[in-house]
Amino acid sequence: MAAGAGVFIASMVLGAAYWAVWCYREKGPAGLLVKTGSVALLAIWAFLMGGPLLLVAALALSAVGDGFLAGKAERWLLPGMAAFFLAHAAYVPLFWQMGEAGWTWPVKAGQVALVVGGVLFARWLLPSVEPKMRLPVMLYTGVILMMGAAAIALPGVYWLATLGALMFIASDVILSFLLFRHPKDRPANVPASLAVWGLYFGGQVLIALGIIGSVPV
Template identity: 40%
Template structure:
């Protein structure tokens, strides 16, 4: 219990510490602080016997955070691939728990995915292909999350928060002028949604990390 408290405290402190850094220039400390929360989530999942899919999903997310904390299209592509692998891990994690697909989620997420062809894809340039694959993966992940049984509904909420954070990130990167007040506000919001979403997924599948079982 004491170790849980320490790890959650460090994860929460680093997540809060990153908020004012969301719009800052890349740097060693900024990258380290951004990478810390998900690295600690992965450590907690490992220490408490979490599924390998969950652990690797969190690790790939931490690697994605590291890559996206740096500038340049190459780092963005590395981050995109890392998060795509994280979503793929979550797809396998959720798939094993789903009995019946939640059809309204399929319809809604299909609509959201198709809508990106209008407001997102035309603005992604050479990254259009990788972005399309990413949109497909996060849509499938969210559909499976919304199809989870009642006892795992916290993960459903977490996946929705994760999806919302990615939608805001897409708008911030491809549709907003960098450095504006709106872009900075979007950075605060997407980081908050992202951390809360990932934490919810962790807690749903490994409730012992919060001393709940």
């Protein structure tokens, strides 16, 4: 088995294990290692496969963000958001460099729908966000919408990356609900937590596969 294939399989195993065991409960050291290791290994795989450095950087920054968000939200949420902000900021020029599908009504309609939906969601969410976090949330919303708009404009050959980016956004939408709208005194929302990790990790995998253009075998 090639080294790259082994790294990819290890990433998938860790990602699935985190989804099944840890994503809906307290993490602990083992959960932290499994969570960060799954995406970190994906970044290593992208590097071994000769993927663009911006892809490797985005995945590595995401792994850092995963590590922060595995801790207590009141302490580590802002550093985690900063790491993911930089990850999305790396994806934006990466998608631009990969070209655009051209000016077509479906692409532009999709971009408009994404931006309008994102703005409306942020407007609904912000009253529940504590004042000191409102600017970071608005900045984060802006960069992830830019990332999504760039992904929607990718040529059709990169459809896996487009789907992965939209899954990433969907994961962030659910996570923001859990962080800012879900009552703190209620038990963890297990289905939502499963959806957050499944969409996020699956989305990152599809982005990496879509950009590198090959399935590791």
